[in-house]
Every structure is written in structure tokens, then in C-alpha cells.
Amino acid sequence: MPAVSAGADGKETRKAAAGFAAAPAISYRECKGCGRMNAVEALPEGSAARCDRCNTVLRNARRNPVNRTLAFALSALALFSVATFTPLLTMSISGQQITADLTTGSLQLDKQGFWVLGVLVGLTTILAPAARLATSCYVLMALRMTRPPMHLAPVFRWAARLKPWSMIEVYLLAIFVAYAKLVDMAQVEVGIAVIAFAGVMIAMIAADLALDPDVVWEAIDRRERAAALLPQDRPGKGAIGCECCGFVSTPAPGSHAAACPRCGSPLHRRKSDSIARAWALAIAAIVLYIPANLYPVMTVVSLGRGAPDTIMSGVIELAHAGMWPLALLVFFASITVPVLKLLALIYLLVTTQLGSAKHLRRRTVIYRLVEGIGRWSMIDIFMLSILVGLVRLGNLATIEPGIGAISFAGVVILTMFAAECFDPRLMWDAAEAAHPTRSPTKAPEQPSPGSAHTSSTA
Structure with missing residues (x-):
């Protein structure tokens, strides 16, 4: 697998000066799909490393991931502010007019005694998306400071955890379904919030596609610690890959509450009581x-x-x-x-x-x-x-x-x-x-750890 030269075209030198240096020549990742430890070489921009055993993506190398992601995230945050404080839909019937915004549905569910649904809708459409965008912007902007704060790792960890619960795109489809149900019984006008929501969805998808989380984690390592955390030359027995940031470390023998040295997440060889x-x-x-x-x-x-x-x-x-x-x-x-x-x-x-x-x-x-x-x-x-x-x-x-x-x-x-x-x-x-006595995959047997293979994502 080709490795990226640290000084190719001067790009990597400029990244290092900005605090976003390229990944080490070889790092190790535990596959989240099958648990195999893979050796991942430095990737050229626009390529991805995949596990040889189950084909799960281990890492995507993006072009200028920090600046592009920050631009998209800031755009989404600005549009989300517009969507929150402007009318969503306006219904006119029999001379009466009612306007609803993003918070109206949650508040009305609570007034009618369905507070559980109101809280759930509020969390997934307002709090989770806003918190995810705010934490992402905070971390990416802080990394550009000369002396960033020392708590970026837990903040960025929360940004990743909030992703499944941020349901902007689902809510946007629900607006169209609600409009279809109402349009035959009343005059319904689409507010500016719907357009802003569409923009938020597009900007958030673009930010996700532009982001390379490994670059951010490596930058946090260098900014928050006097010496950056270096990947192990070769993972030893008992090495565990963090489920949040992917860093591979070997907990001390007999440790029952090991935590990832990079992001602080609890380390488990496998999720406890999973089945x-x-x-x-x-x-x-x-x-x-x-x-x-x-x-x-x-x-x-x-x-x-x-x-x-x-x-x-x-x-x-x-x-x-x-x-x-x-x-x-x-x-x-x-x-x-x-x-x-x-x-x-x-x-x-x-x-x-x-x-x-x-x-x-x-x-x-x-x-x-x-x-x-x-x-x-x-x-x-x-x-x-x-x-x-x-x-x-x-x-x-x-x-x-x-x-x-x-x-x-x-x-x-x-x-x-x-x-x-x-x-x-x-x-x-x-x-x-x-x-x-036999391998659970048809792929040829390889020494452990295996070598990830690359594919183009351009």
C-alpha cells in the first residue's frame, strides 16, 4: 500500500505547521465489524482503508477535512438558528390562521399530557442537532487557536455520540407528509423555516462527508498534550481499540475500569452483556x-x-x-x-x-x-x-x-x-x-494483525 510522503508537494508540511499533520506511516485499527486488528498505512486524499476480512471502512482520508468541515458546520448552525425562530407552516381555515414553528409541536404534546413524546421530539429535532453542531464547531475552532482549551476530547466525543439522535432529515420528510395531509382541508403556507431546514440537512451531510475524525483526534492529541499519543509499533496481547476514537492501547494487566488514553471512553474488548x-x-x-x-x-x-x-x-x-x-x-x-x-x-x-x-x-x-x-x-x-x-x-x-x-x-x-x-x-x-479449524471467511488467511486495503472514494 502506498504511503504519503511527509513533504509531498509541501502539503503535509503546511498541515504540520497548522497543527493538523498527516497520520503516521503505519497505525493500527481494530475493525468495528469483525474485531480484527489491521495495520493502516498513511492514505492519499480521497481514499479509504478497509478491513481485509469483513470490508468495513476503517478510515477515510479527506481533503482539507478540518477547514471544510468547519465551514459546513458553521453554515448549518446559522441556518438552524433561522429554522428555530421562524415560522414552519401556517394554516388558514374558516378565517382563522395558525402558525407553527419548531417548538410548537413539542409544547402542544406536553399540554395534552403526552410529555414523553414532547420531550422525545424536542431532543431529536432541537437539542441533539444544536448540541452536535455547537460541539463540532467549538472543537474545530478551538484547534485553530494558539492555546486551545484542555477539554476538547470529551466535547468531541459527545459530538460523535449525538449523531444518531440528530434527526433533521427525518423531520424534514415528516413536514412534507404533514403538508400532504393538510393541503386538502385548509390553505397551508410553507414558512422560511422549511427552506432553512433543507439547508441544514444539506450542510450537515456535507460536513459528515468532509470530516476525517482521525485528523481531529490526532490534532487534539498534539494540542492538549506536551507529547502526542503515538500509535503502538505493533499491538501486544490484550490490545483494545477504542469504540469512540479508534485509538489502540493495551490496558494494564488486571485493570477492570480501563479508559482510552486519548478520549477517556471506557475500554471493553467486547460490549458487555451484548447478546x-x-x-x-x-x-x-x-x-x-x-x-x-x-x-x-x-x-x-x-x-x-x-x-x-x-x-x-x-x-x-x-x-x-x-x-x-x-x-x-x-x-x-x-x-x-x-x-x-x-x-x-x-x-x-x-x-x-x-x-x-x-x-x-x-x-x-x-x-x-x-x-x-x-x-x-x-x-x-x-x-x-x-x-x-x-x-x-x-x-x-x-x-x-x-x-x-x-x-x-x-x-x-x-x-x-x-x-x-x-x-x-x-x-x-x-x-x-x-x-x-477453518477460517470464517473465504479470504486467504493472513498474519495478525492484517493489512487493510485501500480504495478510492473520489
Whole structure:
């Protein structure tokens, strides 16, 4: 694998002077997909290092990752401020006009006694995105200071942890679904906040694509410590890769509460009680999924008479109105995704406990899909918060949340936690323990640690 010369075209020299030097010639990364320790050489810009065993991405080398990410993050933060304090939707009916902003839905859910949903919507659409953008901007700007503060590692760690719970893109789709439901019964105007939200989503995606977290962590090492943390020449027995920052270290023998020397996260060879916790959360989600589909998620009260809506009846209503794309979207996100996610989790758990060595790479990919798509099921909950905040005309028309919404929100959150608790490396461990005489992958056997392979991302 080609290594990047420290002085090629003068680029690396300038990065070093700015505090963002290139990665060492060789570093070691524990694969989060299969647990293999890989030797990763310095990468040219626009390439990625992948695990030879399971093909999981170990590192992406980006062009000018700090400055570009900071620019996108600052843009997203500015647009998010606009989206928070400007009208989202305005509804006019029978001479009455109601305007809703980002906070209206959460506040109305709380007023109607559904404070759990109000808190959940507020956390995922306001607090988590704002905190994630603010912490990212703070760290990237602080690293450009001559004498940055000494607490950047825990701040950047929180920025990474908030990513799954920042659901701007899901909320934006929920706005379109809510608009489709209201446009036939009233005059609805789209506010400037919707445009700002679209900008936030684009800027956050661009920031994620531009970011190379390893460059930031290496810069934090150099700025916060007199001597930078250097990767081990070759990981010894008992070496553990941090699940947050990826740094490989060897805890002291007999240590029961080891922490990563770089970011301070607890170190575990594997997630503790992974299988048991994932089973418990998946079973709880299955139990909640029954009332989530049987009970109404909302009731539309018009002239004193109510018409309850379940998840499925909402899909049918969109289909009858001729909005097939939105109907399919809601059906996929609210019905198909939770079912497939639960089935996939059960499949991964059962095959792991049986020590199956079949389709290990495919099962690793399935886990990554399960981990990434679960948040999209929040469309129905976000749509409900928008409708509750907008349709409040007393006896003329009101939308009230139903008990089915709480159950469905529980399903979404529990499946997200279940996916987070499951450790995909256990699949490979179990296969190796059950079949010690043969490799659990068709790839040729290599010495440990293995050498990651590179691929272009340009």
C-alpha cells in the first residue's frame, strides 16, 4: 500500500505547521465489524482503508477535512438558528390562521399530557442537532487557536455520540407528509423555516462527508498534550481499540475500569452483556409493536366528532388521496422498517448464539443497515407533532395524539438501543470458537494483525 510522503508537494508540511499533520506511516485499527486488528498505512486524499476480512471502512482520508468541515458546520448552525425562530407552516381555515414553528409541536404534546413524546421530539429535532453542531464547531475552532482549551476530547466525543439522535432529515420528510395531509382541508403556507431546514440537512451531510475524525483526534492529541499519543509499533496481547476514537492501547494487566488514553471512553474488548441486552430490548420492542399498530396514533376531532387514525389507516388515506409516493414512504418507514429491523436483529442474535460461520460478511453489512435505518421510523411521530401543533381550532378542528404513538415511539427507540447494544464482532468470535479449524471467511488467511486495503472514494 502506498504511503504519503511527509513533504509531498509541501502539503503535509503546511498541515504540520497548522497543527493538523498527516497520520503516521503505519497505525493500527481494530475493525468495528469483525474485531480484527489491521495495520493502516498513511492514505492519499480521497481514499479509504478497509478491513481485509469483513470490508468495513476503517478510515477515510479527506481533503482539507478540518477547514471544510468547519465551514459546513458553521453554515448549518446559522441556518438552524433561522429554522428555530421562524415560522414552519401556517394554516388558514374558516378565517382563522395558525402558525407553527419548531417548538410548537413539542409544547402542544406536553399540554395534552403526552410529555414523553414532547420531550422525545424536542431532543431529536432541537437539542441533539444544536448540541452536535455547537460541539463540532467549538472543537474545530478551538484547534485553530494558539492555546486551545484542555477539554476538547470529551466535547468531541459527545459530538460523535449525538449523531444518531440528530434527526433533521427525518423531520424534514415528516413536514412534507404533514403538508400532504393538510393541503386538502385548509390553505397551508410553507414558512422560511422549511427552506432553512433543507439547508441544514444539506450542510450537515456535507460536513459528515468532509470530516476525517482521525485528523481531529490526532490534532487534539498534539494540542492538549506536551507529547502526542503515538500509535503502538505493533499491538501486544490484550490490545483494545477504542469504540469512540479508534485509538489502540493495551490496558494494564488486571485493570477492570480501563479508559482510552486519548478520549477517556471506557475500554471493553467486547460490549458487555451484548447478546442479553439486545435480546431484552428486541423482545420489549416486539411487545410494544402490537399496541402501536392496534391503537390510534392520533384522533382528528372535527365539530365535536373524532375519527381515530392508526398507522395503517394513515397510509391508506394518503393512497386514496393519490399521494402514492408519500404513502409508500410512510408505509416503508413506519411498518416495513420496524418489522425488518426486528427480524434482522433476531437473525443476527440467533446465528451468533449458534456460532454460525455462514455469510459473516453479509451479516456484518446487515448489522450496519439495521444500525442506520431505524431512525427513519420517527417520521410518524414527527408528523404527529407537526399536526398537533398546527391543527388547534377548538371545536372546529383539533388533532389529539393517541396511545399508539407512545407505543410506536417506544418501538423505534428500543430497536435503536438494541442495535447499539449488539456487538457484530461477536459473530466472528462465535464462528471462530465453533469452527476453530477453518477460517470464517473465504479470504486467504493472513498474519495478525492484517493489512487493510485501500480504495478510492473520489
